[in-house]
Amino acid sequence: MIEPNRQGEVWVFAEQEDGSLHEVVLELCGKARELADQLGVGVGVVLPGRDVQSLAKPLFTHGADRVYLVEDDRLAHYQTGSYCRVMSTLIEKHRPQIVIYGATPLGRDLGPRVASTMRAGLTADCTDLEIQNVTDPRTKVEHENLLLQIRPAFGGNIIATIINYDWWPQMATVREGVMPLKEADTSRDGELVRESVELDESVLALRLIKRHIEPRKVNLKGARVIVAGGGGVGSKDDFELIQHLAGAIGGAVGASRAAVDSGFIGKEHQIGQTGTTVRPALYIAAGISGAVQHRAGMEESAKIVAINTDPDAPIFSVAQYGIVGDVKKIIPMMIKAIKEKQ
Amino acid sequence: MPYDSIVCVKQVPDTANVTAEAMKEDGTVNRAALSAIFNPEDLHALETALEVRDAHGGTVTVLTMGPPKAAEVLRECLYRGADRAILLTDRGAAASDTLATSYILSQAIRTVGHYDLVFCGRQAIDGDTAQVGPQIAEKLGVPQITYLERVVDLDENVIQVQRNIGQGWEIVEATLPVLITVIDTANRPRPCAAKKVMRYKRARAMTELAGEVKDDLPEASDKQRQAELERRSRSLQDRGLMIEQWDLKRIGAELERCGIAGSPTKVHRIQAIVLTKEGFTEIPPTEEGVRQLVHELVVDRTWG
Ligand SMILES: Cc1cc2nc3c(=O)[nH]c(=O)nc-3n(C[C@H](O)[C@H](O)[C@H](O)COP(=O)(O)OP(=O)(O)OC[C@H]3O[C@@H](n4cnc5c(N)ncnc54)[C@H](O)[C@@H]3O)c2cc1C
Numbered sequence: 001m002i003e004p005n006r007q008g009e010v011w012v013f014a015e016q017e018d019g020s021l022h023e024v025v026l027e028l029c030g031k032a033r034e035l036a037d038q039l040g041v042g043v044g045v046v047l048p049g050r051d052v053q054s055l056a057k058p059l060f061t062h063g064a065d066r067v068y069l070v071e072d073d074r075l076a077h078y079q080t081g082s083y084c085r086v087m088s089t090l091i092e093k094h095r096p097q098i099v100i101y102g103a104t105p106l107g108r109d110l111g112p113r114v115a116s117t118m119r120a121g122l123t124a125d126c127t128d129l130e131i132q133n134v135t136d137p138r139t140k141v142e143h144e145n146l147l148l149q150i151r152p153a154f155g156g157n158i159i160a161t162i163i164n165y166d167w168w169p170q171m172a173t174v175r176e177g178v179m180p181l182k183e184a185d186t187s188r189d190g191e192l193v194r195e196s197v198e199l200d201e202s203v204l205a206l207r208l209i210k211r212h213i214e215p216r217k218v219n220l221k222g223a224r225v226i227v228a229g230g231g232g233v234g235s236k237d238d239f240e241l242i243q244h245l246a247g248a249i250g251g252a253v254g255a256s257r258a259a260v261d262s263g264f265i266g267k268e269h270q271i272g273q274t275g276t277t278v279r280p281a282l283y284i285a286a287g288i289s290g291a292v293q294h295r296a297g298m299e300e301s302a303k304i305v306a307i308n309t310d311p312d313a314p315i316f317s318v319a320q321y322g323i324v325g326d327v328k329k330i331i332p333m334m335i336k337a338i339k340e341k342q
Numbered sequence: 343m344p345y346d347s348i349v350c351v352k353q354v355p356d357t358a359n360v361t362a363e364a365m366k367e368d369g370t371v372n373r374a375a376l377s378a379i380f381n382p383e384d385l386h387a388l389e390t391a392l393e394v395r396d397a398h399g400g401t402v403t404v405l406t407m408g409p410p411k412a413a414e415v416l417r418e419c420l421y422r423g424a425d426r427a428i429l430l431t432d433r434g435a436a437a438s439d440t441l442a443t444s445y446i447l448s449q450a451i452r453t454v455g456h457y458d459l460v461f462c463g464r465q466a467i468d469g470d471t472a473q474v475g476p477q478i479a480e481k482l483g484v485p486q487i488t489y490l491e492r493v494v495d496l497d498e499n500v501i502q503v504q505r506n507i508g509q510g511w512e513i514v515e516a517t518l519p520v521l522i523t524v525i526d527t528a529n530r531p532r533p534c535a536a537k538k539v540m541r542y543k544r545a546r547a548m549t550e551l552a553g554e555v556k557d558d559l560p561e562a563s564d565k566q567r568q569a570e571l572e573r574r575s576r577s578l579q580d581r582g583l584m585i586e587q588w589d590l591k592r593i594g595a596e597l598e599r600c601g602i603a604g605s606p607t608k609v610h611r612i613q614a615i616v617l618t619k620e621g622f623t624e625i626p627p628t629e630e631g632v633r634q635l636v637h638e639l640v641v642d643r644t645w646g
Contacts, residue, residue: 001606079514080476080486105508109488112473116444116480121606124471134610148610154468155357159613167606205485206514209502213510273470282639293358305635316622321635325627333629337636 001119001167006145008097008169009066010036013087014047014059015106017078017213021055023181023221024102026062028174030182031129032100033063038131039145042066044096048086050076056192061184066191068094074199077211078106081203084113089197091118096169098147100129103173111173121164123149123172127300134163146170155292177221177277178300218252218268225251225282228271228298231258232287232308233327239264241331242286248338254278254298256288272297286327290315307331343498344399345458345518347391348451350478351384351404351419353412354468358382380415383463385531387524390490391461392423392532398496400458401425405450407435407443410549416585420542421534428454429547432589434601440469442604444477449593451482458499460521464489472523479521487514488523544578547585551575 010032015022025045032043042065047055049071056067070086087110091099099114101107103125115122128150135142147170149162164170220226227249229242239259246253254276255269271278273293283301288294290306290313298304299318306319307330316322323330355376391402403426404419406412416427430450438446451460460482465472472488479486487503491511494502499518504511506525546554548571555571562570578584590600598604625631 080488084480105489105506108472109476109486112440112471112476113480113486115441115473116477119441119606121439121441122473123607124469124473149607153470154355155470160609161611161613162607163610164606165608205520206487206516209513209515211507211510211512213507291358303639305639320621321623321625321638323625323627323631323635330627330632333632334636336629337633340633341636341640 002092002095002169004166004168005095005097007041008095009042009044010039011044011046011096011099013099013101013107013110014045014055015102015104016049016052016055019052021058022102022104024104024176026058027179027181028100028102029059029062029064031174031179035098035129035131041097044068044094046070046087046090048075048083058184060190061186061188062182064190066193068193068195070195070197072199074204077208079204079206080109080113081205082199083110084117085199085203086197087114088117090195091169099169099171101173103175107173111171115171120167120169120171123151123162126151126172126174127178129172129174136165152296175277177279220252220254220269220271220276220278223252223278223280225249226254226278226280227251227284227286228254228256228288229259229264229286230256230288231262233259233264236264238328241327245284245331245335248335256294285315285319286331288315289313290318345394345496346401346456347394347403347459347461348454348457349388349391349402349404350447350460350462351388351406351415352381352466353378353406353408353415354381354466357467378411378414380418381463381466383465383524383526386526386528387461387463388419388422388424389529389531390493390524391459393529394459394493394496403428403454405430405447405454407446410547410553413547413550413585417542417545418534420545421538422532423535423538428586428588430588430593431549434590434597437602437605438600439605439607440471440473440477441606442600444474444481445599445604446590446595447474448478448481449595450588451478453588453593458518462521462523464523464525475521475523482521484519484521485516486521487516490522490524491528542583545583545585546578547587548575549587
């Protein structure tokens, strides 16, 4: 735990894999910039790895003022112990007021270990962050400019706002795809700060034997339009209708877990709590009931069209347009109507 | 060689199945109407530990922190083959955030004594934080391996685990002791064994027993109740059916690190998600209706 430090920077942990930055890092830089401007402080990014200096540039153009570069051969592959040592050493040294991580499998492995080491708080899977003054209802003390850590909880049925009065830094993991990726400002530059951190055997307890990375085939995050099919589509053959509609409007194909589990389409298309979180301009949900775990990954979409035979399906409650009907009839009608327009 | 495992399990409200009955008039969730279940991924953690024991020998101890009712999940562990069950219950533990919870559980694990492996489910469905496992590992000063998909090898105190890293997998190796979190694709949890159900359905923790005595003897004096409680607990004890019950004192926990006092994060506000029908247009399922919809989406530039 560090004492509240009002001059402390807003920090982002830069997740990278084999020399390429995880997309979420640049999303977080944009958000950190916003928070830091409100607080009148700088944005710092911690970048550990081997030969990763070239990654500093995009961090600067996306909002970082300072990049803390920690290069060491033993940091080539992520492991909890060594990366946790890097984060906690630098946090103690520079005393940032806020530290955010992507809520990726890696960020969710690292964040809690750092929080426990620092005896600080950590809020998982935030979908928004804000700065506000908060009065502690118990002590009546007003705390200026706290970080509001906003996240869905209880299976997505409630939204909780979490704060941390004085066991700083204030830390959160943030879901991928929820903070808009801002455009790079190529005129921005910043300061590269080289740091070295002592790594002993105790923090290098894991030996990597083998690793298999699947290429990312679908780009659901970047899609402006997503057509998603669910269990109600009925069969793998009928799921081609979803692909045809997506093709007709130039959208990406999404799916509910039921569709994935039934083998209609690969898991990389799954949207929801255990899949990808998306917020396209248009989301068409066909034969999807709208279970909370699915809604958690798509309800931020700007417009939602739902097609379902059951007029009481929960998906209708988050949709702007609803069609009570059979996907096998409605989708061909939509394809036809689109072709007419073009 | 045999390995001793400790599995942390949790009883949670069934947030995945929010039924119509659990919704209140205003569209918010009535928590009391949700059934309490065994946290799904904890069942996979238990299964992993049982498989290690079946293959190598050793013991499986299950540990839960929660209200007296949480003993229900411990019985379910016994039905599946756990060797020892511990209920950690104390008012001082209420309202703990993940940091305080992991401190308390780590103290309990130390109190159990020897262990080679600690298993947790990746996350609990009421909070979905996935923080408690890694934080227990840090408190115990042991390495963590998160998101186990498969135990590849376990030999001479060295374990190899295949872990899911989102976009693929990796196999890592560590020397025991380690803490491992398990995901739901790791295995298929075994069902309860009928014989064990017959045997352990009477297993009780002291606090449960006290509640039952109170219900059974509403007219009795405190002294009579105490005598009855002692009689019943002795009888269960003799048959190996007392679930161990610990409090914060028993595990040597510093009170200022537990409950609200030990929690850096505070809940500032809770908003129920109210599913509204605001701005909703129903489109008739006809050619004309669909054409109209496509037209609207083009006009407001949603697509194109
Ligand atoms: C821990 C956990 C995590 C989860 N994560 C996810 C996740 O990331 N993503 C996800 O999607 N789910 C997830 N789920 C599963 C989720 O709870 C639901 O089971 C799932 O979303 C259901 O998918 P579905 O609505 O497509 O299928 P179903 O529940 O089978 O619903 C099918 C729907 O289609 C309608 N229908 C049937 N026939 C037709 C037809 N011919 N035309 C039109 N409509 C029709 C039905 O009325 C129904 O509403 C998770 C669950 C758990 C417990």
